[in-house]
């Protein structure tokens with residue numbers, strides 16, 4: 001069963017909110033990509049597309065930080081103070097060392113005491129600023145992730161059904177969980193480290209040059225190999241993390257599908273095969289992560305080697321200069337302390353760099369979803385419909401699911417007057433659901449127009465569409481929560497009395513009041529507490545409450561026992577009264593209440609008329625009708 005079928009009452013024509021400026025991603029694949037072909041569309045990005053992707057990710061990040069600009073500047077100011085406070089510490093130690101030597105000679109301890117007081121004061125300031133900085137940036141990053149999660153969720157909820165048919169829920173979950181976590185890692189710890197590391201590097205470099213230029217040149221020389229190693233690691237990590245994000249999405253997709261279909265999995269003993277598939281996909285994730293991390297370990301190892309070699313050279317050159325009286329011992333000691341601090345931030349930057357590459361790959365995926373355009377667009381100049389009478393027309397409609405796909409509904413015209421109940425029948429794949437989805441505006445026709453009271457659906461506002469057309473799909477999808485809340489989905493503003501009246505109208509009232517907590521009883525996940533028939537009745541109560549002028553109903557195929565079927569049938573008749581209805585009918589009893597039957601075959605309407613007339617005509621419907629009747633005997 002497709003995901004859109006799981007929705008019980010689905011509001012048609014929902015529009016996504018705009019994220020960043022749409023820009024078409026370049027996803028054609030390239031032989032130059034080391035990682036290409038990992039996870040289909042999820043991984044296919046050309047080298048030329050890299051810049052566009054990076055720009056998209058930066059734009060998205062910019063739009064997320066913008067509301068918190070003030071806090072971001074505050075964090076920056078605090079980290080500058082923090083850095084200065086941290087930096088002057090070794091300087092006080094250098095002064096204290098020299099003062100200690102001279103105080104031993106001159107028996108004056110006051111310079112030493114002042115140097116120590118200065119050191120302690122700078123340490124106290126650094127403690128306060130570090131605490132404040134972490135508090136401010138912690139809250140900032142949490143807020144950004146909170147905003148982004150909400151934005152993704154709002155956006156995908158409102159994307160068209162065609163998007164959801166293409167983009168499995170597992171991939172969306174992957175965006176909402178692992179990709180966001182990766183970004184959170186960057187924002188939470190890595191960015192703190194990056195900011196302080198960069199500021200530390202700049203201030204230490206200035207102090208080093210101030211202390212002794214020749215020694216500073218020795219440190220600078222160590223940078224040359226570092227540049228090459230960084231570039232190599234950057235390429236490797238970026239490729240690795242793109243593979244990682246695509247691979248984890250596949251793992252989650254498989255996991256969600258397996259758990260969602262756990263009954264089928266167990267019924268058909270598919271557990272071992274599913275485990276094998278998971279192992280395959282997970283091994284791709286493991287290998288991609290390992291690939292990226294090896295890049296990181298080479299980088300960190302090289303960094304430490306360069307750092308220690310530079311320390312040795314500084315000791316050599318510095319010792320030489322002390323021996324020749326060019327610098328005193330305090331300067332060399334301070335230099336060695338600063339050198340440790342110099343490579344420390346570089347090490348931190350390497351970690352940040354790693355987190356950045358992972359987050360950048362995640363941001364690419366997230367911005368891809370946020371830039372996804374609606375399959376059915378909101379009209380620029382909508383026509384107000386208000387409450388329609390329910391006149392539906394399909395005028396010269398042709399429909400294919402994709403531009404290059406076959407016509408599922410070749411061109412045809414059909415008028416359904418207000419209040420008419422139309423049953424769609426026909427073999428599987430005949431195009432009944434496709435027709436129903438067009439009327440609910442889950443899709444727009446490739447040609448022609450679907451109109452309500454003469455207004456094309458694509459010129460109606462979202463609110464008008466929701467008010468006037470409700471689609472009830474096969475699976476009566478109930479959400480965790482009370483029965484009342486589930487009925488109220490049809491009209492969130494409904495009073496308790498209106499909810500009770502809806503339950504009464506579909507014959508559910510007595511059953512619900514007999515539940516332990518009456519209308520407040522939790523129906524449990526997917527309405528697990530209720531029977532299939534009861535779930536259908538709750539769904540009808542929703543529609544009754546929504547009171548649309550047009551109902552599009554994909555009747556449940558699951559067979560109910562005779563008393564339940566009768567109850568459902570009566571409820572259906574109540575709900576349909578006075579409304580236009582298009583029902584994909586699977587039961588003889590439903591066809592019996594229809595004013596008109598459309599028999600479909602290969603996307604065409606081959607018979608159209610009142611049920612009795614069609615039976616009398618002895619065509620396809622008559623044969624179907626006879627088969628139904630025999631099945632009841």
Ligand SMILES: Nc1ncnc2c1ncn2[C@@H]1O[C@H](COP(=O)(O)OP(=O)(O)OP(=O)(O)O)[C@@H](O)[C@H]1O
Pocket residue numbers: 165401408426427428429430431432433434435
């Ligand atoms: N999302 C989709 N993308 C591409 N093709 C689709 C999609 N949904 C349906 N089709 C194709 O469109 C044709 C009509 O399908 P449709 O679901 O409308 O038939 P149906 O009469 O409702 O069948 P059933 O009674 O089995 O539900 C079929 O050939 C089907 O394979």
